[in-house]
Amino acid sequence: MxxxxxxxxxxEINDRIRxxxxxxxxxxxxxxxxxxxxxxKAAKEVDVVTTGTFSTMCSSGMxxxxxxxxxxMKVSELWMNSVPAYSGLAAVDxxxxxxxxxxxxxxxxxxPGRFVYGGGHVIEDLVRGKAVHLKARAYGTDCYPRRKxxxxxxxxxxxxxxxxxPRNCYQNYNCAVNLTSRTIYTYxxxxxxxxxxxxxxxxxxxxxxxxxxxxxxxxxxxxxxxAGGVGYVIGxxxxxxxxxPRNEYGIPTTPAGTLMLKGDMKQMNAxxxxxxxxVGYGCSLAVGVGIPIPILNEDIAWHTxxxxxxxxxxxxxxxxxxxxxxxxxxxxxxxxxxQSGEIVVDGRKVQSVPLTSLPMSLEVADELKRWILDGxxxxxxxxxxxxxxx
Amino acid sequence: xxxxxxxxRKIVYLSFPPDxxxxxxxxNLARRFDLSFNILKAEISPRQVxxxxxxxxxxxxxxxxxxxxxxxxxxxITPVAQKIFRDEETCMHCGLCTAMCATxxxxxxxxxxxxxxxxxxxxxxxxxxxxxxxRAMTVxxxxxxxxx
Ligand code: SF4
Ligand code: SF4
Numbered sequence: 323m324x325x326x327x328x329x330x331x332x333x334e335i336n337d338r339i340r341x342x343x344x345x346x347x348x349x350x351x352x353x354x355x356x357x358x359x360x361x362x363k364a365a366k367e368v369d370v371v372t373t374g375t376f377s378t379m380c381s382s383g384m385x386x387x388x389x390x391x392x393x394x395m396k397v398s399e400l401w402m403n404s405v406p407a408y409s410g411l412a413a414v415d416x417x418x419x420x421x422x423x424x425x426x427x428x429x430x431x432x433x434p435g436r437f438v439y440g441g442g443h444v445i446e447d448l449v450r451g452k453a454v455h456l457k458a459r460a461y462g463t464d465c466y467p468r469r470k471x472x473x474x475x476x477x478x479x480x481x482x483x484x485x486x487x488p489r490n491c492y493q494n495y496n497c498a499v500n501l502t503s504r505t506i507y508t509y510x511x512x513x514x515x516x517x518x519x520x521x522x523x524x525x526x527x528x529x530x531x532x533x534x535x536x537x538x539x540x541x542x543x544x545x546x547x548x549a550g551g552v553g554y555v556i557g558x559x560x561x562x563x564x565x566x567p568r569n570e571y572g573i574p575t576t577p578a579g580t581l582m583l584k585g586d587m588k589q590m591n592a593x594x595x596x597x598x599x600x601v602g603y604g605c606s607l608a609v610g611v612g613i614p615i616p617i618l619n620e621d622i623a624w625h626t627x628x629x630x631x632x633x634x635x636x637x638x639x640x641x642x643x644x645x646x647x648x649x650x651x652x653x654x655x656x657x658x659x660x661q662s663g664e665i666v667v668d669g670r671k672v673q674s675v676p677l678t679s680l681p682m683s684l685e686v687a688d689e690l691k692r693w694i695l696d697g698x699x700x701x702x703x704x705x706x707x708x709x710x711x712x
Numbered sequence: 713x714x715x716x717x718x719x720x721r722k723i724v725y726l727s728f729p730p731d732x733x734x735x736x737x738x739x740n741l742a743r744r745f746d747l748s749f750n751i752l753k754a755e756i757s758p759r760q761v762x763x764x765x766x767x768x769x770x771x772x773x774x775x776x777x778x779x780x781x782x783x784x785x786x787x788x789i790t791p792v793a794q795k796i797f798r799d800e801e802t803c804m805h806c807g808l809c810t811a812m813c814a815t816x817x818x819x820x821x822x823x824x825x826x827x828x829x830x831x832x833x834x835x836x837x838x839x840x841x842x843x844x845x846x847r848a849m850t851v852x853x854x855x856x857x858x859x860x
Contacts, residue, residue, distance in 0.1 A: 376804070377806075378845070436842075511808045511811065511843065512811065512812060512843055514811065514812075519811040521808070521811065596804060596846055597846075598845035598846055599845055599846075599847070600845055601842055601843050601845075606845075608804065608806075608845070608846075661822075661825075662822075663820065663822065673810075673811065675807055675808060675810055675811040676806065676807035676808075676820070677806055677807065677808055678806065679804050679805045679806045679807070680805070680807075680825040681805045681824065681825055681826050682804055682805060684825075
């Protein structure tokens, strides 16, 4: 193991947070600071860097318990505002996925469908404090005789409600174009024919997993900002790829690491949790996630100094290649180029269009920064690593 | 400042009752008032009620005369800016709509990275209302509002 010129522990940083002496920067400020001071001085000076992202994250949902009212019930089917939830769990536990459309949704029968209301919208409504209609059905047993339940519930009425997201914070993602001659409607938004727009979804230098690309600090048990409340990283997410190709910054050049997250919905704020309707594709949920990175040494400082020019995003065709599983990459563009509003694909200029809200991503990072500066939020020591190789 | 006067340009929405639909009132804008126009969208309902989004340019004076002429001929006029709205509380500044906005009315401010909405450039094509994932853009479908 290499020795470092700067070496701090999470405990020392937490002591400084408690005393109100911690130096906290958001990831954009840190990029400038590392450039100005170099990694060693920046590591001495800065204790925590806050990252943030606010984007549609389909692999999200809500795990909840509806409580019992006698005669008691073992639910076999359950709907929230007509959106089906999975109830093949214990008696009154259920999981509602963000992309589940309402049962009577016309889907893509008239293409492109609008997907007005789904699981993500139920989650947003609950967090807004709105009442949601709960309908449950059961076959009835000797111990759980009730067959039917119909009532309106609010988040406060639910004994437990957690946001439990199997895959969030994708480390790098494709930039989508359409090389066919008709408009297509994808989860990356509408793509005009003949490569006339290039849609991308990442917060770049603010994004959590670009600031700790090798998972040196983020692990199982990392305490985070999740949609306005306190949440936790509970491990790697589905499709986590620990061995992607990387550039000299350790930044993957393909979609790579992912995180599984959990947080108490009762603490959350609907400003950071929005049900979305992706035309022609389906319903989903936009989630605000902020992850603090403790600057334990100069290597970690160097990683948090990542700039938009250091991040390369693969450009892929969603007209033919993606739906047919063709792994072709049309080229890589930097996040800096994407942000300029125009990229070059095959020698031609193409409008680049973000799907991740940068103002909101920055707001998340700054909100987390405020929590730490106010001494309200302490960093946690992960209990296990997330698999990663370089 | 001459530019401004000469380059007067406005997007309006016209609705035509059935008896006006058949007459060439719009062509007369060019013929009689020296205005140029660009039809951004036109539709006619089964009951012969017509609707048209028009970008008109020319001298401001002529524009006023042209508009009065249309009104005298029973055409109802709504400035397009009154037809498309953005709910500022709802918009999350993702940027997705900027791909579909052909007139550049929705664009990203490179400094703040916020999505701006310039109503003066909007042609009320309605694309943004279809693609906005949180339905922040809404269109007023009542065609009978007007500049009375
Ligand atoms: S698509 Fe909707 S939410 Fe996104 S920037 Fe445009 S108006 Fe705002
Ligand atoms: S209606 Fe929407 S998409 Fe069409 S021009 Fe106006 S702002 Fe742009």
